[in-house]
Every structure is written in structure tokens, then in C-alpha cells.
Amino acid sequence: MKRWGITIPLTGVPLTAHRELIERLPALGYTDAWSAETAGTDAFSPLLLASQWAPELRLGTAIVPVYTRGPGLLAMSAATLAEAAPGRFVLGIGASSPVIVQNWNAAEFAKPFARTRDTLRFLRAALAGEKVTAEYETFSVSKFRLERAPEPAPPIMLAALRPGMLKLAAKEADGAITNWLSPADVRQVRAEIGPDTELAARIFVCPTTDREAARGLGRMLISSYLTVPVYAAFHDWLGRGEALAPMHEAWRAGDRKRANEVIPDEVVDDLVVHGSPGECREKVQSYVDNGLTTPVIALLPTGEDPVRQVEALAPR
Structure with missing residues (x-):
């Protein structure tokens, strides 16, 4: 299936004002809506709204940091969205950055590879409804079980930039999420994860001449x-x-x-993809041609109506 995603919410558009656009995204040709989490909206709330506004869309977090919620709370948040959008939610997790983790959330940014791996393993068990008691390298959990385990459990994808995390994503997760790369770079990333692993990337698009x-x-x-x-x-x-x-x-x-x-x-x-909407669509497609499974457009502000720009960037 050809995938074509958009990052929500759009810059400068109130969250509740997205309803009309999100309802229309499937008809425009979008298959996915993905959120982010830095210092704006949290990752889950926009997707929860979208799950009710557009039941056809696949929804994903790109990404939720593994440090800023406890393991149990992260499992609960993911399970809630998976229940609201059964079979249509992808949980993307990652280490994030010291600025977000330490400076903004008062958590220690330590052993990012191990913490991401441990969180992935915990979530696999917890979202399957298992009672989890485990000593991981970076944290321990005792007798945690979700009261509302989702059916089905959501796929889990990892934010990955270099070979170690990319290989972990291919081996233990359901895909890899990356960003800040060119169409040609996709081939190098794809070589690390093999041909069958889903690869999603946020692509920064500035539709202006x-x-x-x-x-x-x-x-x-x-x-x-x-x-x-x-x-x-x-x-x-x-x-x-x-x-x-x-x-x-x-x-x-x-x-x-x-x-x-x-x-x-x-x-x-x-x-950074820029040019007319048609030129931008062609360059986004070039990422796919080089091995990207799921392009996720992140619309950059140009002063024009972002809703009309989302319409113009829809696949043809």
C-alpha cells in the first residue's frame, strides 16, 4: 500500500479547528496522520481526536520520548489510543534529546540505546496484557498489568538515526522512524534495516517558490x-x-x-523540500522511490493558508 502522511497539528491552527481538514484527509489521498512531542501538544491528544474524526487514517506518534513518562504510564497512554483506534495506531518511541529530557522534563538522559531497548521490551509485554515483573538494565518494574490491554496490541516503531538503533528497530521493533535526511540518504538508512522493515521519515516541506x-x-x-x-x-x-x-x-x-x-x-x-506544491510532491515521492515506506510531511509556515497547502500537497 502506498502511504502518504501528514504531521498534526498544523502550526498556527487551533487543535479543535483541525476537524474539517482531518475528516477530509482520506479523500485527499492521505493515509496517515502522525504527531510529535517537543514543547507544543503532547503526542497522544491530537491523535485521539483524529481517531474519531477520520476512522480511515492510520495514526502514529513520532515520537514519544522514553524518559518523560514512566513505563507504566507510557503503556497506559498507548493502550488508550489503541483502544480508540483499534488496528490503526502505531506507537513510535525514541530517546529524544538532552534538551527535552533534562532541561525541560527534569529527567536524566542516560544510556539512550539501553533505555529505548528496555522500554521497547517492556511495552511488548505490557501491551500484550502480560503481568510484568522485570529487572531491565535501565529500570525495573514490579507486578504491572494493564487493566485495559488493547486488542490488537499496536505495532511499536523506534526513532533511529545510526546503525545500532536502526538494527535494533529491524530486529525487535516493527519499524524505524527517522528525519533530517535527503532522498539519497534513504538508501543508506535502508541498507541497515533490510528491505522488509517499515521505514518512516518526517520530511520538512516548505511549499513556496x-x-x-x-x-x-x-x-x-x-x-x-x-x-x-x-x-x-x-x-x-x-x-x-x-x-x-x-x-x-x-x-x-x-x-x-x-x-x-x-x-x-x-x-x-x-x-528541506521547497518549491511549488507540485515540485514538493515530486521530491517527497523521490524519498519513496529511494526506499522510504512512509513519508510524513511536516509543513513549515510560509504565511499562506496551511489547510490549502495540505490540500495542494496531497498525492496525485
């Missing part, structure tokens, strides 16, 4: 994200270390303006 405006926004986002150590390491692995070295140097020196200025146009154009 004002190239300089799109690149300006793209540079701000790139310098904010790719200076985070896990993303810096990801792009070193992808082969962009040299191209991004001046950005990292300026960022470490505290010169944010310079950090944006020295990001090459080619890097911005690789990582």
Missing part, C-alpha cells in the same frame, strides 16, 4: 537541530561532516548568526 525565504527558514531549523550531538553524529555518518563543520564551529563559539550563514545551499536543498 521564494527560494531564499525557504532557505532562510531551513537554515534556522538546521542549525537548531543538527547541532544536537545525536544529529551531528547522524550527519557525520551520512557524509556531511565536512560540509557542516563551519556551522558547528560557529555554534560552539556562540555565533548563531554565523552558524546559519555558513550552511551551504546544497545542504539546505537536500534536507
